[in-house]
Amino acid sequence: MNEVFYMCGIVGVVARRNVVPVMLEGLKRLEYRGYDSCGIALFTNGHLERSRSTSRVAELEKxxxxxxxxxxxxxxHTRWATHGAPTTDNAHPHFSRKRIALVHNGIIENHAELREELSSQGYVFSSQTDTEVIAHLIDRLYQGDLLKAVQGAVRRLRGAFAIAVICKDEPDRLVGARKGSPLVVGVGENEHFLASDAMALAGTTDRIVYLEEGDIVDIHLNNCQIYSENGEAVSREVRTVSIFSGAAELGPYRHFMQKEIFEQPRAIADTLQGVEGISSELFGEEAASVLGKIDSLLILACGTSYYAGLTAKYWLESIAKIQVEVEIASEYRYRDSVPDENKLVVTISQSGETADTLAGLRHANELGMLNSLTICNVSTSAMVRECMLSYITRAGVEIGVASTKAFTTQLTALFLLSLTIAKIRGKLSEKQEAAHLKSLRHLPVAISAVLALEPQIIAWAEEFSKYDNALFLGRGIHYPIALEGALKLKEISYIHAEAYPAGELKHGPLALVTDKMPVVTIAPKDDLLEKLKSNMQEVRARGGQLYVFADSDTQMISEEGIHVIRMPENYGLLSPILHVIPLQLLAYHTALVRGTDVDKPRNLAKSVTVE
Structure with missing residues (x-):
């Protein structure tokens, strides 16, 4: 799973028209994130009304x-359960004394003590959520001014949150606040909007204000005023954002994941748009000075983005001859580490709002590591704003929870970074640069050829769907790709899968190999191929079934217990980008046979903006 866009979804509207259709359409556009309940609250006929459901938005609409x-x-709101099960009582919006209605993304860390305090003051809780605490706290502080009540409540909260609040006593006012979780304001004519993601407002407005950390916004029909964390009135830029509503349409595909797999040639071509040569300017105006003084890299990421970082480590150390550490962001921020002011901190995130990755970046900054760069798909995100340098991938909106095109565009950007640092360090000749650029430009064509293997992979999926466990093997730079393949399979098909470096097979995993354990093997034509073949023989000797994606010149053929699909061509250092495509297709078609919810797998959300 890659971390965009965000976990729960918020939509708020104040207008001179019926806001119900706008809110429901906004929720539909946020469904791709994953959710287990949804609801709306309205000021109508002098009081607050709400409707909540543990089904889909379509049911809520009925x-x-x-x-x-x-x-x-x-x-x-669309909710992904954290505190309390996915029940109607726990669904948002939450009320307090039918005067305050509130929706919330994030987690309130001090909710237990606030709950105890508010209960002692007579507030009755009807849910197990941390969110209801905020509603009651705002109600307790309310003295005729919703903005002041929200400002007072926010000062009491610890944790990460984005909230939208309305009050029955102020029927033309909407107040929002954000800390550690994204929130945007949409500007219209005689109407204003609040949302956790600009995508929710596609087709409604393209004038967007991105709230900054700690901001509180006071929204009315014809105006909105933003206040910083210390209460000062501030102005934030109104940006015209191209929100492509068509990006959320399936077209001829059965699922968004399938569509996004087949969009990868276009996504990579777009990501490479404007790259005429290898230059530090690709990463920003200050890139030459920043990249020229670094002596190592620290890559921080989560989920699929972490595997992109693991792949990039091979490229950076091989091509640029620079030392690289790759850390899971959620682990890095909570351990003692040795800071180095000459280290480049690289964050990888599709959304640019992943909570753990942002926290890891801030932790590194606090340790004095200020040189930072992000690989990100959202140019307006917090990650881009907080890093000195950036490279914006152009994957487009990714709806499926299981990341596909975001991953391959991240890899493309990271390969460019490897070449750029190599050139700065004098490790890249003109001849090598030209050869690498030629390979990059050929990637979309090469991927299209791999996508043509889909019929063969569909045949494999019929058999693969019968298994309950699977093992993925790769060596060298393809080990992270094996990790990604295993992740994709378990995310959407619910088949337990794990990946190992093939050379580690005899150090434990071999004990699991039987005729009921399929072993997916990535077999490029490289220096480790003969050793990989020996690992494959170890599997066959135990009755294991091998499913091999082999380069065309490996001379592997299908035989008893060994199923081989030949890749169209050997792609050298860029081989990981090609070899991940059939693994995506295998996961997709296996899930299709098993009848799972491909785009919205159980218990998962598109992006994680809370711990």
Whole structure:
């Protein structure tokens, strides 16, 4: 799973028209994140009404129609359960004394002590959520001014949150606040919007304000005022953002994941757009001075992005001859480490809002490591704003929870970074640069040829779907690709899968190999091929079934217990980008046979903006 966009979804509207259709459409556009309940709350006929469901937004829409709800002010939410099970009582919006209605993304760390305090003051809790605490706290502080009540409540909260709040006593006012979780304001004519993601507002407005850390926004029909964390009125830039509503359409594909797999040639071509040569300017105006003084790299990422970082380590150390550490961001921030002010901190994130990666970046900054660069798909994200340098991938909106095109565009950007640092360090000749650029430009064509293998992979999926466990093997630079393949399979098919460096097979995993344990093997034509073949024989000797993706010149053929699909061509250092494509297709078609929810796998969200 890659970490974008964000976990729960928020939509809020104040307008001179019925806001219900706008909110429901916004929730539909946020469904790709994954959720287990949804709801809306409205000011209507002098009081607050709400509708909540543990089903899909389509079911919520039926409920709202049945209740005949309409109004000019409202908030809506899709929830991914953290505190409390996915039940109607735990679904958002939450009320306090039918005066305050609130939706919330994030986690409130001090909710237990606040709950005890508010309970002692007579507040009755109807849910197990940390969110209800915020609603009651705002109600307790409310003295006729919703903004002041929210400002007072926020000062009491510890944790990460984005909130949207309305009050029945102020029927044309919407207040939002963010700390550690994204929130945007949409600007319209005689109407304003609040959302956790600009995608929710596609087709409604393209004028977007990105709230900064600690901001609180006071929204009315014709204006909005933003206040910083210390209460000062501030202005934030109104940006015209191209939000492509068509990006959320399936077209001829059965699922968004399938569509996004087949969009990879275009996504990589777009990511390489404008790259005429290898230059530090690709990463920003200050890149030459920053990259020229570093002596090592620290890569921070989570999930699929972490595997991109592991792959990049091989490239950077091989091509640029520079030392690289790759850390899981959620682990790095909580351990003692040795800082180095000459180290480049590289964050990788599709959304640019991944909580653990942002926290890891800030932790590194606090340790004095200020040279930073992000590989990110969202140019307006917190990660881009907080890093000195950036490279924006152009994957486009990725709806499926299991990341595909975001991963391969990240790898493309990281290969460019490897070449750039190599050139700065005098490790890249003109001839090598030209050869690498030629290979990069050929990638979209090469990937299209790999996608043509889909019919053969569909045949494999029929057999693969019968297994409950799978092992993935790779060597060298293809080991991270094996990790990614195993992740994809377990994410969407629910088949338990794990990956190992093939050379480690005899150090434990071989004990698991039987005729009921398929072993997926990545077999490029490289210096480790003969050793890999020996590992494969170890599997066959135990009755294991081998499923091999082999380069065309490896001379491997299908035989008893060995199933081989030949890749169209050997692609050298860029081979990982090609070899991950069939693993994506294998996971997708296996999940299809098993009948799982491919785009919204159970218990998972598109991006994680809380710990």
């Amino acid at each position: 409920q709202v129609d049945h209740q005949n709800l309409s109004g000019f002010l409202g908030i809506a």
